[in-house]
Amino acid sequence: MQEAIRARVVQEPPLFEGEQTYERITAQIGDIPFEKHPIGWTVMFGLGFVGTTLLIFALVVLVAIGTGIWGINQPVAWGFAIINFVWWIGIGHAGTLISAILLLMRQAWRMSINRFAEAMTIFAVMCAGLFPLFHTGRPWVAYWLFPLPNWLAMWPQFRSPLEWDVFAVSTYFTVSVLFWYMGLIPDLAAVRDRAKSHLAKVISGILSWGWRNSAIHWMRYESAYLLLAGLSTPLVLSVHSVVSLDFAISIVPGWHVTIFPPYFVAGAIYSGFAMVLTLVIPFRILYPKLREYITMHHIDMMAKVMLATGLIVFYGYMMEAFFGFYSAAIFEKYLMTNRMFGPYWPVYWSLIFCNGLVPQSLWFPKVRHNLWLLFIISLIVNVGMWLERFVIVVTSLHRDFTPSAWGMYGPTFWDWATYIGTLGFFVMMMFLFARFVPMLAMAELKDLWYRLYGHGGEHNGHPKTEAPAPTRTGGGA
Amino acid sequence: MAHAAVVSRVYGIMAEFDSPEALIEAARRTRVEGYRRFDCYTPFPIHGLTDAMGVREAKVPWTVFICGLIGALFGFGLQVYTSAIDYPLNVGGRDFISWPYFIPITFECMVLFAAFGAFIGMLAYNGLPAPYHPVFNVPQFVRASVDRFFLCIEARDPKFDPERTRTFLQSLNPISISEVEA
Numbered sequence: 001m002q003e004a005i006r007a008r009v010v011q012e013p014p015l016f017e018g019e020q021t022y023e024r025i026t027a028q029i030g031d032i033p034f035e036k037h038p039i040g041w042t043v044m045f046g047l048g049f050v051g052t053t054l055l056i057f058a059l060v061v062l063v064a065i066g067t068g069i070w071g072i073n074q075p076v077a078w079g080f081a082i083i084n085f086v087w088w089i090g091i092g093h094a095g096t097l098i099s100a101i102l103l104l105m106r107q108a109w110r111m112s113i114n115r116f117a118e119a120m121t122i123f124a125v126m127c128a129g130l131f132p133l134f135h136t137g138r139p140w141v142a143y144w145l146f147p148l149p150n151w152l153a154m155w156p157q158f159r160s161p162l163e164w165d166v167f168a169v170s171t172y173f174t175v176s177v178l179f180w181y182m183g184l185i186p187d188l189a190a191v192r193d194r195a196k197s198h199l200a201k202v203i204s205g206i207l208s209w210g211w212r213n214s215a216i217h218w219m220r221y222e223s224a225y226l227l228l229a230g231l232s233t234p235l236v237l238s239v240h241s242v243v244s245l246d247f248a249i250s251i252v253p254g255w256h257v258t259i260f261p262p263y264f265v266a267g268a269i270y271s272g273f274a275m276v277l278t279l280v281i282p283f284r285i286l287y288p289k290l291r292e293y294i295t296m297h298h299i300d301m302m303a304k305v306m307l308a309t310g311l312i313v314f315y316g317y318m319m320e321a322f323f324g325f326y327s328a329a330i331f332e333k334y335l336m337t338n339r340m341f342g343p344y345w346p347v348y349w350s351l352i353f354c355n356g357l358v359p360q361s362l363w364f365p366k367v368r369h370n371l372w373l374l375f376i377i378s379l380i381v382n383v384g385m386w387l388e389r390f391v392i393v394v395t396s397l398h399r400d401f402t403p404s405a406w407g408m409y410g411p412t413f414w415d416w417a418t419y420i421g422t423l424g425f426f427v428m429m430m431f432l433f434a435r436f437v438p439m440l441a442m443a444e445l446k447d448l449w450y451r452l453y454g455h456g457g458e459h460n461g462h463p464k465t466e467a468p469a470p471t472r473t474g475g476g477a
Numbered sequence: 478m479a480h481a482a483v484v485s486r487v488y489g490i491m492a493e494f495d496s497p498e499a500l501i502e503a504a505r506r507t508r509v510e511g512y513r514r515f516d517c518y519t520p521f522p523i524h525g526l527t528d529a530m531g532v533r534e535a536k537v538p539w540t541v542f543i544c545g546l547i548g549a550l551f552g553f554g555l556q557v558y559t560s561a562i563d564y565p566l567n568v569g570g571r572d573f574i575s576w577p578y579f580i581p582i583t584f585e586c587m588v589l590f591a592a593f594g595a596f597i598g599m600l601a602y603n604g605l606p607a608p609y610h611p612v613f614n615v616p617q618f619v620r621a622s623v624d625r626f627f628l629c630i631e632a633r634d635p636k637f638d639p640e641r642t643r644t645f646l647q648s649l650n651p652i653s654i655s656e657v658e659a
């Protein structure tokens with residue numbers, strides 16, 4: 001297998017930029033937490049912090065006054081909260097795809113971006129979870145959603161997809177954290193071994209659980225890691241399928257569609273890869289040494305995945321339109337007409353522009369290798385996926401079966417404040433992660449380097465240190 | 478240094494190598510020599526190393542499997558108990574045990590329990606957290622997480638003998654040899 005990987009990858013563009021050694025990989029990545037951070041870090045962290053403050057403010061006002069400060073009302077009771085929930089969860093999915101599915105598919109290029117993408121998953125799911133929590137209006141009784149014995153003898157309704165969501169999202173978050181943290185243990189041990197200050201040694205020592213790189217430990221670790229990947233793969237597919245069932249199990253026009261689960265999963269991966277690119281491109285500028293590990297080949301591969309999933313999503317749009325008109329059901333037909341030419345027509349056509357037209361430029365290698373263009377495209381895709389959720393949630397609800405119940409929906413200042421607040425929280429968490437945690441999986445990169453190029457004798461090492469000391473005793477003494 | 482006094486305080490003898498290949502060969506020869514209580518330390522997992530050491534086990538996969546099974550039973554049982562036994566609720570004329578509706582949560586519980594099985598199982602079988610371990614007394618050992626490959630024959634091995642084990646490790650041509658204080 002080692003030979004196969006080597007044969008396949010060596011012909012492709014390099015996964016590493018420049019000559020590496022195990023020492024170099026450890027030093028480049030493991031020392032980032034101890035180095036002075038770039039000025040750009042402070043600026044971005046500051047922006048994120050301001051956003052987080054806005055989020056806290058918006059939530060405090062929400063709890064004090066009630067969900068009436070949002071734009072939601074009948075008939076559109078879901079509004080921004082559900083749009084943003086689905087959007088954030090979708091973004092998280094790319095992290096799990098990279099860390100789990102690409103691991104099972106033995107894609108060597110995942111190694112340098114998995115840690116980063118998994119961190120993104122965790123923070124995105126945190127942002128996602130806030131929305132339904134506060135959308136309940138009474139977040140302090142959110143524990144009612146869990147099957148806890150209580151004196152009302154009341155249990156959750158297990159036949160509702162909304163209850164499935166509670167289980168799916170909380171399991172997804174927990175498993176993502178476990179997967180991410182387990183991958184971190186050996187790298188935190190490497191940080192512990194490099195730490196100069198006592199405090200850093202103690203903290204990384206505690207967090208790495210006393211990991212000592214034992215071969216037997218590695219064996220169990222690898223087995224557990226592979227199994228977690230195997231568990232996360234169906235999990236990630238189930239999570240967005242369950243999210244899509246929130247819609248598809250209802251009978252609302254435009255929601256009651258069988259294509260929803262696969263179409264949602266593809267959209268999730270699509271938006272997630274866009275977010276990975278949105279983050280990776282600036283991080284490569286802020287920390288130039290990351291370019292040795294996240295090469296143009298990685299960027300190219302991510303752009304290709306984005307293109308492929310984008311095509312699936314666009315196929316989904318076409319099928320939705322086809323279902324609508326082919327159904328011969330008056331409400332479904334009206335829904336599609338209303339989406340395209342009703343009051344929300346600019347949103348629908350912007351969505352087609354962002355998710356249908358713009359990604360087609362990724363067919364051209366020149367575009368995939370132009371970082372500025374790619375950054376802009378990834379932002380457009382992020383916006384496009386947000387618009388998709390807006391179209392799904394709002395256009396279906398605002399005009400359903402009875403014209404007397406029709407209405408319009410528009411966000412208020414507090415809707416925007418909460419949404420922008422979560423963006424700030426996300427940015428803040430990503431930059432804190434970059435500051436304190438090894439951003440790339442060092443042990444996996446060393447393993448990959450070894451498998452690609454072999455130990456390579458002298459080029460990998462250091463001049464042999466002064467010879468065996470046969471009479472030396474008492475290691476630490 | 479009185480010999481006996483040293484022996485009682487020794488955890489093992491550690492040899493340092495500079496390549497995975499050298500370590501695999503050393504592990505194989507240590508095994509052939511008849512040592513059973515020894516371990517290797519490497520900055521990244523090396524395939525074929527545990528085979529060379531003669532270590533083989535599948536405790537983690539079995540733990541994950543059993544935890545997954547318990548999770549699935551728990552998830553399904555929870556829904557059956559709450560919806561059909563403790564508080565039977567007629568929802569749209571469906572069966573009390575409307576099992577197709579219970580599948581998503583059964584699945585999520587299976588994954589959740591299995592994931593905890595993998596994580597906690599891995600740590601528990603490895604004896605982690607370990608606040609103290611003698612191997613860290615060797616000053617070169619900090620490089621086990623960077624670029625060096627270690628093999629340590631432990632004093633509890635029945636074949637362990639301070640002199641002969643050291644001579645044997647010497648024959649493996651390591652970069653250095655150190656005694657590991659307990």
